[in-house]
Amino acid sequence: MQNQCSASSVDSTQIAAIAARYKNESDQLMRILFDVQKIASNAIPRDVAAVVSGVTGIPEANIYSFITFYAMFSTKPRGKYVVRMCKSAPCHVVGAAEVAAAIGDFLGIAPGQTTSDGLFTLEFCECIGLCDTSPAIMVNDSVYTDLTPQSAVDLMQAYQRGGVK
Amino acid sequence: MQETRIVLRNVGKYNPASVGEFRALGGYSGLQKALSLDPAAIIEEVKASGLRGRGGAAFPTGTKWSFVYGTAADQKYIVCNADEGEPATNKDRVIMAGDPHSLIEGMAIAGYAVGASEGYIYLRFEYPYIMPVLESAINDARNAGFLGKHIFGSDFSFDIKVVSGGGAYVCGEETALLESIEGKRGEPRYKPPYPGVSGLYGKPTVINNVETLVNVPVIINNGAAWYRSFGVEDCSGTKVFTLSGNLVNRGVYEFPKGVNLRDLIFEVGGGCPNGRKLLGVQTGGGSGSIINGDMLDISMDVESCEAAGATFGAGDIMVFDDSNDVLEIVENLMEFFAHESCGKCTPCREGNYRLLQLIRKIRKGSGTMADLDTLQELSETMMDCSLCGLGQASPTPVVSTLKNFRNVYLEAIERGRN
Numbered sequence: 001m002q003n004q005c006s007a008s009s010v011d012s013t014q015i016a017a018i019a020a021r022y023k024n025e026s027d028q029l030m031r032i033l034f035d036v037q038k039i040a041s042n043a044i045p046r047d048v049a050a051v052v053s054g055v056t057g058i059p060e061a062n063i064y065s066f067i068t069f070y071a072m073f074s075t076k077p078r079g080k081y082v083v084r085m086c087k088s089a090p091c092h093v094v095g096a097a098e099v100a101a102a103i104g105d106f107l108g109i110a111p112g113q114t115t116s117d118g119l120f121t122l123e124f125c126e127c128i129g130l131c132d133t134s135p136a137i138m139v140n141d142s143v144y145t146d147l148t149p150q151s152a153v154d155l156m157q158a159y160q161r162g163g164v165k
Numbered sequence: 166m167q168e169t170r171i172v173l174r175n176v177g178k179y180n181p182a183s184v185g186e187f188r189a190l191g192g193y194s195g196l197q198k199a200l201s202l203d204p205a206a207i208i209e210e211v212k213a214s215g216l217r218g219r220g221g222a223a224f225p226t227g228t229k230w231s232f233v234y235g236t237a238a239d240q241k242y243i244v245c246n247a248d249e250g251e252p253a254t255n256k257d258r259v260i261m262a263g264d265p266h267s268l269i270e271g272m273a274i275a276g277y278a279v280g281a282s283e284g285y286i287y288l289r290f291e292y293p294y295i296m297p298v299l300e301s302a303i304n305d306a307r308n309a310g311f312l313g314k315h316i317f318g319s320d321f322s323f324d325i326k327v328v329s330g331g332g333a334y335v336c337g338e339e340t341a342l343l344e345s346i347e348g349k350r351g352e353p354r355y356k357p358p359y360p361g362v363s364g365l366y367g368k369p370t371v372i373n374n375v376e377t378l379v380n381v382p383v384i385i386n387n388g389a390a391w392y393r394s395f396g397v398e399d400c401s402g403t404k405v406f407t408l409s410g411n412l413v414n415r416g417v418y419e420f421p422k423g424v425n426l427r428d429l430i431f432e433v434g435g436g437c438p439n440g441r442k443l444l445g446v447q448t449g450g451g452s453g454s455i456i457n458g459d460m461l462d463i464s465m466d467v468e469s470c471e472a473a474g475a476t477f478g479a480g481d482i483m484v485f486d487d488s489n490d491v492l493e494i495v496e497n498l499m500e501f502f503a504h505e506s507c508g509k510c511t512p513c514r515e516g517n518y519r520l521l522q523l524i525r526k527i528r529k530g531s532g533t534m535a536d537l538d539t540l541q542e543l544s545e546t547m548m549d550c551s552l553c554g555l556g557q558a559s560p561t562p563v564v565s566t567l568k569n570f571r572n573v574y575l576e577a578i579e580r581g582r583n
Contacts, residue, residue, distance in 0.1 A: 026347055026348035027285070027326065027328055027346050027347065027348060028328075028348075029348035030328060030329050030330070030331055030345070030348070031328070031329060034329065058348075065350055066348070066349070066350060069331070069333065069350040069351065069352075069507075070290075070330075070331025070332055070333050070351070071331065071332035071333060072290045072331050072332035073331065087497070087500075088252040088253075088451065088497070088501055089252050089253065089410075089447065089451060089483060089494055089497050089498055089501075090252060090253045090409040090410055090483050092494070092497050093410050093411055093483070093485045093486075093489055093494065094410065094411065125291075125332070126250075126252070126332075126334060126501055126504060126505060127250060127251070127252040127253075127254075127291075127334075127451070127501075128291040129249055129250075129254065129255040129258050129289065129291050129292060130255060130258075131252070131253045131254065131255050131407060131409035131415075131481075131483070132255055132407060132408060132409050132415040132416045132417060133415070134409065138291065141293040141294065142294075143294065
């Protein structure tokens with residue numbers, strides 16, 4: 001198991017391959033790290049960062065500095081589905097707090113936490129640019145708009161059943 | 166009210182996955198015409214059109230291009246700012262999803278005008294579903310000969326890469342955006358030098374908003390005089406407005422500049438739903454002025470907005486009804502800025518946090534009259550001393566509500582005394 005990143009149980013050769021695709025292209029660091037994050041439990045823990053660093057030559061400290069600046073990265077493993085609930089003003093004035101509370105109650109977790117089955121991580125996020133169809137949330141790369149507390153819970157149930165791609 | 170669709174001219178009229186359909190609508194004819202003109206003449210035409218940046222700063226586009234044109238360099242860049250992060254703005258999303266080719270065409274014309282062969286679109290993380298639309302449109306344009314080497318058989322070569330943001334509002338600031346493309350933390354640079362002289366990788370760089378660039382092909386095709394026939398004297402053309410909040414008809418609508426704000430809210434937006442009354446409007450996005458219901462007769466152009474105490478910004482109109490608490494909205498906005506401040510400069514890093522603390526204190530009923538003076542003084546300090554537009558603009562919701570909703574603050578303080 002020497003190719004295994006211990007903290008992340010991800011094959012380090014896969015990570016190295018992603019990093020190698022854009023080696024020496026500094027404008028692709030964001031893409032490398034997003035692609036890596038997708039296969040590494042929605043996070044870039046230190047052992048994963050070390051693999052990227054080894055391939056690209058970018059010091060681990062710089063990668064840490066980078067991922068802790070941008071809100072969409074995490075250094076701690078997250079669930080299979082990262083649920084980002086917008087709390088900015090255009091969502092706020094049309095009931096985003098009620099939607100967020102319904103999701104939190106249904107999943108039994110607070111923002112920042114992950115469900116015990118490892119399926120969902122709940123996060124608050126800032127404006128996601130769906131202001132004319134708010135309240136809105138993102139689940140990984142998918143967006144859902146005009147939510148009510150009930151439709152948001154229905155959506156979480158659909159994800160639990162695996163009925164959403 | 167009938168929309169005037171210049172920027173949105175093609176949205177909904179072709180399949181973004183079909184460059185052929187775009188071409189049949191006259192697409193890339195602006196680029197074709199531009200390539201027969203002298204680059205300096207293109208810049209003069211854009212200057213004459215009065216086109217100004219649509220991302221919020223309203224800087225004259227032709228003037229910006231002339232800086233890059235006039236700076237000699239072995240490499241120059243065109244960067245499209247598609248980091249549409251201002252709360253209450255989603256018009257660039259609609260433009261890119263529906264008409265990616267007009268953006269590509271506008272960027273290529275800009276490239277030819279200033280002598281740049283490479284372009285970047287910096288797309289915010291929150292629009293991952295737009296990424297494949299842009300990338301496949303770029304591929305299609307390249308395969309059809311509208312990007313790449315020797316475009317339309319000329320000596321001009323130009324290509325575009327799309328890069329993703331990482332969920333940082335500050336990257337909408339142009340130099341922070343450049344840092345981010347370069348694979349660094351998105352912290353704003355000290356200016357000068359400005360990007361027109363030293364931008365991406367230290368090279369002269371044009372940075373324009375999506376909507377700004379989409380105006381360019383029709384200006385080249387129809388001329389500056391035609392463009393100036395829309396809008397008002399110092400603010401030509403149209404604006405794509407985002408209507409959000411407590412409105413019946415939320416959405417993205419395009420009108421000539423100078424349209425009346427009250428008409429936008431009530432005739433286009435349909436007023437507040439559920440029989441509620443309008444309490445206030447935030448104009449110009451999360452960092453814009455919050456105005457009250459007595460201030461709505463405003464001509465929506467940059468100078469008139471400023472004179473009336475409103476903000477034009479990127480054309481954002483966020484309405485809130487009387488079920489809302491103004492101070493709660495201000496607290497929400499200051500939470501946003503405290504979170505999104507990058508921390509590089511002290512006035513913004515500390516100031517936003519202290520503004521948030523004071524607003525919370527007043528909401529709780531522990532505020533004093535002296536706190537109102539502190540809010541004002543701290544806001545002015547941030548506006549004067551912050552490094553970039555984030556900290557210069559973020560106190561606007563505070564200072565505008567101190568003025569336009571002063572009674573709300575006074576009542577909260579009074580409530581605490583009793």
